[in-house]
Amino acid sequence: MKLLSAQQCQQWDAYTMQHEPIASIDLMERAGLKCTEWLIEHKYNEMPLLIFCGKGNNGGDGLVIARQMIAAGAAVTVYILEYGSKGTDDFQRNLEKLHRLSKDIHFIQSPAVFPVIEQDHLVIDALFGTGLNRPLHDLAAALAEHINQSNAKVIAIDVPSGMPVDNFFVDAPVLRAHRTLTFQSLKYAFLLPEYGKYTGDITVLDIGLMHSYLSTIDAVAELVEQQDAACLLKGRDRFSHKGNYGHALLLAGNKGKMGAAILAAKACLRSGVGLLTTCVPDDGLPIIQTAVSEAMTIVREAGLPDIHAYSAIAAGPGLGLSTKEKDLLFNLLQQNNKPMVLDADALTILSQHTEKLTSIPPGSLFTPHPKEFDRLFGTSEDTLERYRKAIQLSAQYHFIIILKGHRTLVAAHGRAWFNTTGNVGMAKGGSGDVLTGILTALLAQGYDPLHAAILGVYLHGLAGDIALKQQSVESLLPSDLIESLGNAFNRLKINTTSSLGCSG
Numbered sequence: 001m002k003l004l005s006a007q008q009c010q011q012w013d014a015y016t017m018q019h020e021p022i023a024s025i026d027l028m029e030r031a032g033l034k035c036t037e038w039l040i041e042h043k044y045n046e047m048p049l050l051i052f053c054g055k056g057n058n059g060g061d062g063l064v065i066a067r068q069m070i071a072a073g074a075a076v077t078v079y080i081l082e083y084g085s086k087g088t089d090d091f092q093r094n095l096e097k098l099h100r101l102s103k104d105i106h107f108i109q110s111p112a113v114f115p116v117i118e119q120d121h122l123v124i125d126a127l128f129g130t131g132l133n134r135p136l137h138d139l140a141a142a143l144a145e146h147i148n149q150s151n152a153k154v155i156a157i158d159v160p161s162g163m164p165v166d167n168f169f170v171d172a173p174v175l176r177a178h179r180t181l182t183f184q185s186l187k188y189a190f191l192l193p194e195y196g197k198y199t200g201d202i203t204v205l206d207i208g209l210m211h212s213y214l215s216t217i218d219a220v221a222e223l224v225e226q227q228d229a230a231c232l233l234k235g236r237d238r239f240s241h242k243g244n245y246g247h248a249l250l251l252a253g254n255k256g257k258m259g260a261a262i263l264a265a266k267a268c269l270r271s272g273v274g275l276l277t278t279c280v281p282d283d284g285l286p287i288i289q290t291a292v293s294e295a296m297t298i299v300r301e302a303g304l305p306d307i308h309a310y311s312a313i314a315a316g317p318g319l320g321l322s323t324k325e326k327d328l329l330f331n332l333l334q335q336n337n338k339p340m341v342l343d344a345d346a347l348t349i350l351s352q353h354t355e356k357l358t359s360i361p362p363g364s365l366f367t368p369h370p371k372e373f374d375r376l377f378g379t380s381e382d383t384l385e386r387y388r389k390a391i392q393l394s395a396q397y398h399f400i401i402i403l404k405g406h407r408t409l410v411a412a413h414g415r416a417w418f419n420t421t422g423n424v425g426m427a428k429g430g431s432g433d434v435l436t437g438i439l440t441a442l443l444a445q446g447y448d449p450l451h452a453a454i455l456g457v458y459l460h461g462l463a464g465d466i467a468l469k470q471q472s473v474e475s476l477l478p479s480d481l482i483e484s485l486g487n488a489f490n491r492l493k494i495n496t497t498s499s500l501g502c503s504g
């Protein structure tokens with residue numbers, strides 16, 4: 001699913017009006033009705049409703065909801081924020097309709113007339129939606145703070161007011177919702193950790209915007225959903241043998257960090273690789289040989305092996321940061337021209353030698369968490385800035401950046417894909433090593449690097465979600481993810497089509 005800019009959200013409405021065709025006022029009625037149906041289904045018509053409206057079309061939605069909820073028997077009070085602009089046509093027409101039905105409509109010109117909000121009220125936030133183009137200030141900011149200080153439940157319509165759809169306003173007030181009823185698709189801003197706490201639970205309501213619009217636009221980012229990942233998964237020929245599934249080389253592990261090598265190696269083997277060789281320090285050899293019987297092992301003291309024998313190489317998990325490992329990594333970068341996976345200590349070494357970034361083979365996968373990313377590419381003020389930087393760098397350097405987080409970002413060729421699987425139980429040392437193993441296996445099997453990145457990140461999160469069914473977010477271990485990889489692969493083996501256009 002494409003993530004749209006604020007302008008594209010508005011164009012989608014306009015496209016639907018033109019091509020369905022449907023009048024603007026009727027589309028607003030339909031959007032309002034979807035909200036009303038949801039509210040009634042959840043018995044909110046049994047609570048006193050305070051509906052706060054701006055004078056744009058988001059406010060128009062609020063007026064439609066007010067009228068429809070009154071018809072459903074709810075006790076509704078409407079407050080309209082006066083911030084100096086004239087209402088949109090659809091707002092004005094809906095205000096006239098509501099005036100015929102209710103006298104409980106109040107205009108807010110100053111904080112002196114802010115209503116008392118009781119705990120048993122339901123607040124509907126229809127102040128600002130996708131039209132927000134500057135931070136809330138003055139009266140609007142004060143009203144948002146007033147609502148935030150109440151103990152009432154708040155439901156935001158389309159977007160919590162104060163949150164720009166595709167931007168980030170530093171230190172600006174945002175209305176905090178317990179739930180957001182958003183129209184047609186998730187919004188980019190909902191993926192930002194800074195804004196996550198303001199949306200509450202999110203429900204996407206289908207208001208009938210035409211899907212054909214999406215094929216006419218170029219979105220800067222996409223959400224990766226199950227069908228997108230499923231169509232990337234390759235089948236296996238029953239006459240195939242281990243030689244068809246690649247030979248991976250994993251440079252990982254060091255004294256006290258052999259666990260990272262074990263996790264990466266096991267995840268690699270559980271992700272379909274034909275052969276795996278681990279390259280570890282001499283004293284790590286018995287450890288990995290005992291823990292991962294399917295892997296072959298060579299020792300680092302013997303120097304870099306003939307790398308051309310391998311279909312994919314990964315370096316980093318528990319590797320160590322000494323001169324020996326640095327020289328090994330630089331030697332590898334000098335010789336290797338195939339896409340590779342660079343993680344953990346390999347990224348830390350590179351952050352101290354950024355001149356080496358230009359010698360990374362195109363299509364290589366970088367898997368930093370935000371701190372590693374900042375060490376490599378400089379600090380960012382906020383997550384949106386970091387995302388933008390990752391997207392821009394992926395075009396500049398021709399490698400793929402997998403920026404790990406709640407919604408892991410895959411940035412490649414100046415474009416972005418956000419993952420939708422995974423859970424907070426995966427925030428534990430070792431999860432990243434598992435991801436490196438999965439990615440390495442996919443590269444070794446000949447997956448296109450971007451497909452390997454998107455599919456690998458999705459599978460990693462899906463394995464975490466499956467494993468969570470037997471665990472809690474506290475108890476989940478990275479090794480549980482490895483055990484669940486089989487079920488994750490099986491979950492994807494369904495026939496489907498995808499907006500990523502990668503079917504087949």
Ligand SMILES: NC(=O)C1=CN([C@@H]2O[C@H](COP(=O)(O)OP(=O)(O)OC[C@H]3O[C@@H](n4cnc5c(N)ncnc54)[C@H](OP(=O)(O)O)[C@@H]3O)[C@@H](O)[C@H]2O)[C@@H](O)CC1
Nearest residue numbers: 013028031056057058128129130131132133134135136158
């Ligand atoms: N038919 C349709 O199109 C449909 C639309 N739908 C609904 O419409 C919503 C978008 O509506 P919208 O474009 O009218 O903008 P909205 O978010 O109501 O803001 C109003 C105006 O406020 C202003 N403003 C901005 N920031 C400000 C600030 N900080 N403080 C003060 N003022 C500020 C700015 O105007 P400006 O002052 O810049 O001239 C802006 O234009 C969308 O989220 C969905 O709910 C659905 O019903 C489906 C059908």
Ligand SMILES: [K+]
Nearest residue numbers: 125128159161
């Ligand atoms: K809103």
